[in-house]
Amino acid sequence: MNTISKEILREMYKRMNEARAFEEKVSYFFARGMVHGTTHLSIGQEASAIAACMALNDDDLMTSTHRGHSQVIGKGIDLNKMVAELLGKYTGYCKGKGGSMHIADVEVGNLGANGVVGGGHGIAVGAALTQKMKNTGKIVLCFFGDGAANEGSFHEALNLASVWKLPVIFYCENNQYGMSVPIDKTMNIENVADRASAYGIPGYIIDGNNAIEVYTKMKEIAKYVRGGNGPVLVESKTYRWLGHSKSDAQVYRTKEEVETWKKKCPIQQLRKYIIENNVMDARELDEIENNARKAIEDAVIFANNSPNPPIESVTEDVYA
Amino acid sequence: MREMTYKEAINLAMREEMRRDPDVFLMGEDVGIYGGAFGVSVGLIEEFGEERVRDTPISEAIITGAAAGAAVTGMRPIVEIMFMDFTTLAMDALVNQAAKMRYMFGGKAKVPMTLRCAGGSGTGAAAQHSQSLEAWFCHIPGLKVVVPGTPKDAKGLLKAAIRDDNPVVFVEQKTLYKEKGMVPEEDDFIIPLGVGEIKKEGKDVTVVSYGRMLPRVLKVAEELEREGISVEVVDPRTLVPLDKEIIINSVIKTGRAVLVNEACKTGGYLGEIASVIVESEAFDYLDAPIVRLAGLDVPIPYNPELEKAVVPSEEQIRAGILKVLNR
Numbered sequence: 001m002n003t004i005s006k007e008i009l010r011e012m013y014k015r016m017n018e019a020r021a022f023e024e025k026v027s028y029f030f031a032r033g034m035v036h037g038t039t040h041l042s043i044g045q046e047a048s049a050i051a052a053c054m055a056l057n058d059d060d061l062m063t064s065t066h067r068g069h070s071q072v073i074g075k076g077i078d079l080n081k082m083v084a085e086l087l088g089k090y091t092g093y094c095k096g097k098g099g100s101m102h103i104a105d106v107e108v109g110n111l112g113a114n115g116v117v118g119g120g121h122g123i124a125v126g127a128a129l130t131q132k133m134k135n136t137g138k139i140v141l142c143f144f145g146d147g148a149a150n151e152g153s154f155h156e157a158l159n160l161a162s163v164w165k166l167p168v169i170f171y172c173e174n175n176q177y178g179m180s181v182p183i184d185k186t187m188n189i190e191n192v193a194d195r196a197s198a199y200g201i202p203g204y205i206i207d208g209n210n211a212i213e214v215y216t217k218m219k220e221i222a223k224y225v226r227g228g229n230g231p232v233l234v235e236s237k238t239y240r241w242l243g244h245s246k247s248d249a250q251v252y253r254t255k256e257e258v259e260t261w262k263k264k265c266p267i268q269q270l271r272k273y274i275i276e277n278n279v280m281d282a283r284e285l286d287e288i289e290n291n292a293r294k295a296i297e298d299a300v301i302f303a304n305n306s307p308n309p310p311i312e313s314v315t316e317d318v319y320a
Numbered sequence: 321m322r323e324m325t326y327k328e329a330i331n332l333a334m335r336e337e338m339r340r341d342p343d344v345f346l347m348g349e350d351v352g353i354y355g356g357a358f359g360v361s362v363g364l365i366e367e368f369g370e371e372r373v374r375d376t377p378i379s380e381a382i383i384t385g386a387a388a389g390a391a392v393t394g395m396r397p398i399v400e401i402m403f404m405d406f407t408t409l410a411m412d413a414l415v416n417q418a419a420k421m422r423y424m425f426g427g428k429a430k431v432p433m434t435l436r437c438a439g440g441s442g443t444g445a446a447a448q449h450s451q452s453l454e455a456w457f458c459h460i461p462g463l464k465v466v467v468p469g470t471p472k473d474a475k476g477l478l479k480a481a482i483r484d485d486n487p488v489v490f491v492e493q494k495t496l497y498k499e500k501g502m503v504p505e506e507d508d509f510i511i512p513l514g515v516g517e518i519k520k521e522g523k524d525v526t527v528v529s530y531g532r533m534l535p536r537v538l539k540v541a542e543e544l545e546r547e548g549i550s551v552e553v554v555d556p557r558t559l560v561p562l563d564k565e566i567i568i569n570s571v572i573k574t575g576r577a578v579l580v581n582e583a584c585k586t587g588g589y590l591g592e593i594a595s596v597i598v599e600s601e602a603f604d605y606l607d608a609p610i611v612r613l614a615g616l617d618v619p620i621p622y623n624p625e626l627e628k629a630v631v632p633s634e635e636q637i638r639a640g641i642l643k644v645l646n647r
Contacts, residue, residue: 125382318461
């Protein structure tokens with residue numbers, strides 16, 4: 001029984017394919033040294049990020065992470081400005097000053113990706129405080145990873161948000177590794193969500209590779225949080241297919257393990273669901289995929305044709 | 321104008337701004353019914369209620385991070401960090417988040433938050449409750465740093481800080497909380513950030529000082545005046561942005577400079593002020609090397625005599641001024 005509309009499924013499939021195509025392109029650029037710095041790719045985590053964002057309202061707020069490309073695409077983003085930012089161009093979201101780790105669009109409620117693990121917790125709590133004090137009815141989606149769950153800011157954030165009953169969803173994308181170290185070496189419990197009970201808030205575990213499950217559960221959770229019941233902790237179990245960053249030789253895990261997770265590809269799972277439920281046929285889905293790749297190619301052309309930031313801009317915007 | 325203490329002036333500034341702007345609110349440890357560890361927020365919860373005067377858990381990192389998040393989404397939070405020493409627990413939120421959001425997001429965010437904290441020694445609170453860490457914050461582009469030395473300045477500068485669209489670190493001086501002075505009561509009395517003040521005019525030597533050392537410097541200056549030495553006392557009031565002009569012009573006039581603060585000498589802000597002087601045209605007017613009188617490079621000790629020995633005394637300030645005058 002399909003309860004998610006065709007429009008939503010189409011958009012979800014589109015954004016997931018855009019995220020995949022975007023990151024494959026970024027990976028290609030980095031491998032050839034065509035962009036500098038570093039990047040953290042989320043291939044394999046598209047359902048976890050995108051379906052969660054899409055379960056919320058467009059005007060809800062979010063904080064993103066260093067592995068945030070899928071998250072911001074999930075929130076809804078101009079791909080031209082995003083690729084331009086990756087390439088350090090003046091037309092990018094941050095005028096070329098932020099790069100991969102700082103994509104933000106504050107006006108639409110994307111309060112920014114964060115280069116510091118656990119750095120978004122406080123910002124999300126503060127944003128939720130604003131919504132409560134101004135009684136806006138909006139909620140905040142705070143993305144973080146399993147690694148950030150061991151930062152002190154995690155504890156302080158969940159504690160304060162629970163005491164003040166703030167409208168924030170703490171959404172842990174558990175991709176099994178904090179850089180190279182598996183979670184069983186960094187936590188004495190199996191599930192991050194188990195920690196919810198310490199704050200007297202609900203904790204949920206969801207299959208982050210299953211877009212339908214993520215979307216459906218997050219719809220319910222968003223309703224609960226919007227109802228003034230305080231924060232929740234959600235743990236989305238997923239896996240990153242690629243290394244931590246561009247310089248990762250991945251000596252800490254086996255190829256077999258990665259292959260096992262690739263068989264649970266979130267995009268293929270969603271495709272199968274859509275076809276089996278007769279929402280769209282293979283031809284329509286192929287077209288969405290092709291359009292997604294084309295959108296990225298177009299964005300690359302836009303970015304390549306964009307100017308670099310003027311040198312004078314280096315001292316602009318330090319202060320308001 | 322009304323005579324009030326430094327603490328009352330800060331309280332009044334918050335009260336006026338909270339009355340004026342519903343987006344202004346205060347949060348921190350024990351700021352509610354207790355009135356703050358030093359009594360600075362006494363009476364605010366009675367007027368504004370728990371919603372706008374928020375007692376928090378002992379969680380400096382999240383209080384400060386939440387202030388940044390609230391600020392970037394439309395509020396104007398004031399955060400009280402009980403002792404300046406505890407800003408160490410909030411450094412990521414302040415340094416990596418609040419200070420950088422605007423720049424790294426390409427100018428599309430503003431972070432109008434004020435972080436108030438109590439700095440300085442002299443209360444017998446020893447090494448972890450007595451530091452003067454203002455130089456750290458001056459080193460972070462994106463932050464503004466204010467250290468008021470009088471009740472009047474405390475009021476006018478705090479109101480400016482609250483209305484500023486940037487994160488401002490407002491360093492209150494514990495030992496000045498009970499100092500009295502005349503303070504304008506007008507609601508629109510504001511001292512712009514980045515404007516220093518000549519606290520006493522003189523022609524023989526310039527002393528640049530701020531915060532807790534200021535009353536001490538002024539006392540010595542009055543004494544020397546009676547002995548025929550004319551001391552000009554310049555208070556920058558804000559360290560970032562710094563009123564370079566007022567310092568440079570004074571040194572051009574007197575040809576001699578003594579710099580006084582409480583913080584440790586090494587890596588301290590006096591080094592910055594000295595550099596501002598020697599990099600400017602004032603260099604050509606210097607008749608003697610600049611003298612820096614700062615705290616010793618030690619943690620603040622407990623024993624009252626040891627504690628006193630760490631920061632510049634009136635005798636040392638006097639000696640420093642005479643030294644720069646070759647007397």
